[in-house]
Amino acid sequence: MFADLILPVPLQGLFTYAVPDGMTVQAGVRVLVSFGRSKTYLGIVARVHSVKPEGYEVKPILQVMDAAPIVNEAQLKLWLWIADYYMSPIGDVYKAAMPAGLKSEDGYRPKTETYIRLTKQYRNTTALHIALNVLSRAKKQLEAFTEYLALSHWDQVEEDGNAETQMKNDIVEVTREELMNSSQASAETIKQLEKRQMLECYEVEVGRLNHDGEYRPQLIQPLTAPQQDAYNSILMSMMKKPVTLLHGVTGSGKTEIYIHLIQRALERKEQVLYLLPEIALTVQMMQRLQRVFGHRLGIYHSKYSDAERVEIWQKQLSQNPYDVILGARSAVFLPFQHLGLVIVDEEHETSYKQQDPAPRYHARNVAIMMAQLNAQFNTKVLLGTATPSLESYHNAKTGKYGLVELKERYQGIEMPEIQVVDVADLQHRKMMAGPFSPLLLTRMREALEQGEQVILFQNRRGFAPVVECHQCGWVPTCQHCDVSLTYHRQLNQLTCHYCGYTYHVPTECPCCGSTDLRTRGYGTEKIEEQVREVFPEARVARMDLDTTRTRNAYERIISDFSAGRTHILIGTQMISKGLDFDRVSVVGILNADTMLSYPDFRAYEHAFMMMSQVAGRAGRKKKRGLVILQTKQKDLPLIHQVVRNDYTGLYKNLIAERQVFHYPPYYRLVYVFLKHRYDHTVHTAAEEMGTRLRHWFGGRVLGPDKPAVAKVKSQNIRKLVIKLELGIDMKKVREYLLMEQQQMLTDKRYSSLIIYYDVDPL
Numbered sequence: 055m056f057a058d059l060i061l062p063v064p065l066q067g068l069f070t071y072a073v074p075d076g077m078t079v080q081a082g083v084r085v086l087v088s089f090g091r092s093k094t095y096l097g098i099v100a101r102v103h104s105v106k107p108e109g110y111e112v113k114p115i116l117q118v119m120d121a122a123p124i125v126n127e128a129q130l131k132l133w134l135w136i137a138d139y140y141m142s143p144i145g146d147v148y149k150a151a152m153p154a155g156l157k158s159e160d161g162y163r164p165k166t167e168t169y170i171r172l173t174k175q176y177r178n179t180t181a182l183h184i185a186l187n188v189l190s191r192a193k194k195q196l197e198a199f200t201e202y203l204a205l206s207h208w209d210q211v212e213e214d215g216n217a218e219t220q221m222k223n224d225i226v227e228v229t230r231e232e233l234m235n236s237s238q239a240s241a242e243t244i245k246q247l248e249k250r251q252m253l254e255c256y257e258v259e260v261g262r263l264n265h266d267g268e269y270r271p272q273l274i275q276p277l278t279a280p281q282q283d284a285y286n287s288i289l290m291s292m293m294k295k296p297v298t299l300l301h302g303v304t305g306s307g308k309t310e311i312y313i314h315l316i317q318r319a320l321e322r323k324e325q326v327l328y329l330l331p332e333i334a335l336t337v338q339m340m341q342r343l344q345r346v347f348g349h350r351l352g353i354y355h356s357k358y359s360d361a362e363r364v365e366i367w368q369k370q371l372s373q374n375p376y377d378v379i380l381g382a383r384s385a386v387f388l389p390f391q392h393l394g395l396v397i398v399d400e401e402h403e404t405s406y407k408q409q410d411p412a413p414r415y416h417a418r419n420v421a422i423m424m425a426q427l428n429a430q431f432n433t434k435v436l437l438g439t440a441t442p443s444l445e446s447y448h449n450a451k452t453g454k455y456g457l458v459e460l461k462e463r464y465q466g467i468e469m470p471e472i473q474v475v476d477v478a479d480l481q482h483r484k485m486m487a488g489p490f491s492p493l494l495l496t497r498m499r500e501a502l503e504q505g506e507q508v509i510l511f512q513n514r515r516g517f518a519p520v521v522e523c524h525q526c527g528w529v530p531t532c533q534h535c536d537v538s539l540t541y542h543r544q545l546n547q548l549t550c551h552y553c554g555y556t557y558h559v560p561t562e563c564p565c566c567g568s569t570d571l572r573t574r575g576y577g578t579e580k581i582e583e584q585v586r587e588v589f590p591e592a593r594v595a596r597m598d599l600d601t602t603r604t605r606n607a608y609e610r611i612i613s614d615f616s617a618g619r620t621h622i623l624i625g626t627q628m629i630s631k632g633l634d635f636d637r638v639s640v641v642g643i644l645n646a647d648t649m650l651s652y653p654d655f656r657a658y659e660h661a662f663m664m665m666s667q668v669a670g671r672a673g674r675k676k677k678r679g680l681v682i683l684q685t686k687q688k689d690l691p692l693i694h695q696v697v698r699n700d701y702t703g704l705y706k707n708l709i710a711e712r713q714v715f716h717y718p719p720y721y722r723l724v725y726v727f728l729k730h731r732y733d734h735t736v737h738t739a740a741e742e743m744g745t746r747l748r749h750w751f752g753g754r755v756l757g758p759d760k761p762a763v764a765k766v767k768s769q770n771i772r773k774l775v776i777k778l779e780l781g782i783d784m785k786k787v788r789e790y791l792l793m794e795q796q797q798m799l800t801d802k803r804y805s806s807l808i809i810y811y812d813v814d815p816l
C-alpha cells in the first residue's frame with residue numbers, strides 16, 4: 055500500500071510513501087517520514103492507495119502518530135481546494151491550518167507572559183501612600199507606578215476596607231508590556247521599581263481554557279419587530295440559497311439576530327462557526343456570546359497560545375466538541391462534526407484576506423466553500439455587515455446570494471449626524487490647531503464635560519509618518535525597503551512598517567549636516583500626545599498595532615473604554631470595527647484624505663467603509679451621535695455619500711466603474727509577484743514572465759510594473775496583473791500559470807527568484 059502525504063514544505067503536490075506491512079494508516083492521520091537527505095517531517099495522509107509510483111524509489115513511512123484522523127475528510131478537501139484555488143502549495147496550507155503543537159514531534163511548548171504586581175508589603179493603602187511619597191522625587195518611576203495603580207485598579211481600593219479581600223475581587227492583572235505601553239515607561243524605569251521592591255514580575259502561562267459558565271438561553275433578548283422580520287427573511291432565504299447577505303445599518307441589532315440563529319442551530323444539534331475579521335472584535339463578542347452560551351462556546355484565534363489551540367482542535371474532534379466557535383480567520387481550519395451555520399460578521403473587512411505568507415486566502419470565501427464541502431449537513435452561510443463588499447452586494451443583487459436588509463437602528467436611535475470640516479480652508483486661515491479643527495475641539499470638550507466619550511480615528515500608527523531635514527528635505531528611508539521610516543516617540547526610534555527594522559534617530563542630516571530635523575504628519579502616537587496636552591484631565595487610551603501586541607492589552611483597552619474608565623480612545627482602523635460602546639457621543643475622523651489617496655481601485659470602497667464604520671460607533675444609546683469628518687476634499691461625491699450614509703449611491707457609482715475598467719466583480723484578478731535581490735534580475739525576469747503569460751492570455755496581462763512599494767526586505771518587486779473575464783476556465787488558467795512559473799524557475803539566472811500569485815487580491 056502507498057500513502058499520498060501532505061508535507062509542510064513549500065512545494066507543489068503530494069508526496070507518496072510506502073506503508074510498511076503491518077502498519078495501518080488512513081486519511082487524516084499524522085505520520086513521520088524522512089524527507090530529502092536528513093530531514094524528518096510530520097505529514098498528513100491525504101489518501102491511501104495501491105498505485106506504485108514509477109521512476110523513483112519510494113521511502114517507507116517511519117511511524118504512525120494517531121490512531122484516529124485528526125483532520126477530517128471535509129478539512130482535507132478544503133485544504134486541497136485552497137491550495138488549488140489560491141495557487142499555493144498544499145504544504146503551506148497545512149502549515150497555516152494547524153497549530154504548531156500538532157505539527158511537530160515534541161508537541162507544544164507553553165508560552166508565558168510577564169506580569170507585574172505590587173510586592174506583598176505594599177498591598178495596603180498605608181504602604182501605598184508611603185511608596186508614592188518616596189517616589190515623589192523620581193518623576194518617571196512615580197508616573198509608571200501611578201499608572202500601574204490605575205491599570206490594576208489599586209487606585210480604587212478603599213482606604214479602610216480590607217485590602218486583601220478587595221484585591222481578590224477587584225484587582226486586575228497587568229502585563230509588563232501593557233504597563234510600558236500605557237505609562238510610556240522604559241524597561242529601566244520598571245527595573246528600578248523592582249529594585250525598590252515595590253513592584254515584582256512574575257510569569258504566567260498564556261491563557262488556559264476556562265470558558266465554563268452556564269448555558270443560559272433564557273438570557274437571549276426578544277427581537278424587535280423589524281429584527282424578527284429580518285430573522286424570518288433570513289430563514290426563508292436560507293431555504294433557497296446557500297449564502298445570505300444581511301445588510302443592516304450599524305446598531306440595528308445584527309448581533310442579536312445572530313444570537314437567535316445560533317440558538318436555533320443548537321436546538322437542531324448543529325454546530326456554528328462565527329467568524330470575525332479581527333481579534334480586537336472577538337473580545338467584545340466573546341463577552342456577549344459567553345453570557346448566553348457559556349461552556350458551549352469556544353474561542354479560537356492566533357493570539358491564543360499554541361497549547362490552547364491544540365486543546366480546542368482536539369476538543370472539536372472529541373465526543374464533546376464546542377457547539378459554537380467564535381474565531382478570527384484561522385478558525386475556518388478547525389474540524390467540525392456537524393456544521394450547520396457559518397456567520398461571517400463584518401464580511402466586508404479586508405483583514406479576512408491573508409496577505410502574507412501563502413496561502414493568500416480569503417476567509418469569507420473559504421467559509422462559503424467550507425459550507426459546500428459540508429453539504430451533507432446542509433450548512434448555510436450568513437454574511438453580515440453595515441457596508442457590504444462590492445462583490446457580496448453584487449452577488450446578492452444578481453440573485454446568487456439571498457439579501458435581507460435592516461434599515462433602522464435598535465429602538466429607533468438616529469444614525470449619527472456627520473459634519474464635514476473643510477481643512478483646506480481652515481489651514482488657509484491658520485485656524486487648525488495641529489490635527490484638530492476648532493469645531494472638533496469644542497465638541498470634544500462639551501462631550502467630556504457631560505461625561506460622554508470620544509473616539510478619534512487616525513489611520514496611521516507611530517508618532518510621525520515622516521522625519522525630514524528642514525534645510526535640504528532629506529528623509530530617512532529603510533535600507534531594505536523602498537519606504538520612508540516612521541518615527542516612534544516612545545521607543546525613540548525610526549521603524550520600517552514593511553520589514554520591522556528599526557533605526558536610531560539621527561541627530562543631524564547626513565546630506566547637509568543640519569541638525570534641524572523635524573517630524574511631519576500625524577500618527578496615533580502624536581495625536582495621543584496632543585490630546586493629552588489639550589485635555590490634561592481626560593484619561594486617554596490608544597489602540598493600534600503598537601499597543602495591542604498582547605491579548606490582554608486588547609481586552610483591557612476595550613473593557614476600560616466600555617466601562618467608562620477611559621474617556622478618549624484614539625486608534626487606527628482597528629477601532630472602526632463593530633465595537634459597541636454606550637457613551638460615545640463624538641467621533642472625529644481626523645484626516646479622510648489619507649484614505650482617499652491610495653493608488654488602488656478599491657480606495658473609495660475602503661474609505662467609505664472605514665468612515666461609515668467608525669461613524670457608526672457614535673451615539674449608540676439614548677442620544678444621536680456626532681461625527682466630525684475632517685477633509686481637504688469636501689466636494690468629493692464620496693464624502694457626500696458618507697454623510698448621507700448612501701451605500702446604494704456608492705454602489706451604483708463604483709459598480710459602473712468596475713464594469714468599464716474591467717475590475718471585479720466583472721473580472722477576476724490575479725496578481726503575479728516576482729521578487730529578487732537584484733533589481734535588474736527581477737526586471738528581466740518580469741519582462742520574460744510577461745511575454746510568456748501573454749502567449750496564453752494575450753491582452754489580459756498588464757505590466758510588469760513596479761508596485762507602489764517596489765522593494766521590501768531587500769527584495770525588489772515587480773507585479774503583473776491578469777484580468778480574467780468571468781466564465782473563463784480557471785483550471786486551465788492555473789495550469790498555465792504554474793507551468794510558466796516552473797519553466798522560469800528552471801532557468802539558472804533565476805535560481806533565487808521568487809514567483810507567487812495573489813488570487814482575488816484586495
Ligand code: ADP
Pocket residue numbers: 275276277278281302303304305306307308309310311464634674
Ligand atoms: P449591530 O451588530 O447591528 O451593530 P448590535 O447587535 O450590536 O447591532 O446592537 C446594538 C445595541 O442594541 C447593542 O447594545 C444591543 O445589545 C442592543 N440591542 C439590539 N437589539 C436588541 C434587542 N432586541 N433587545 C435588546 N437589546 C438590543
Ligand code: ZN
Pocket residue numbers: 523524525526527528563564565566567568
Ligand atoms: Zn539636510
Ligand code: ZN
Pocket residue numbers: 532533534535550551552553554555767
Ligand atoms: Zn524595511
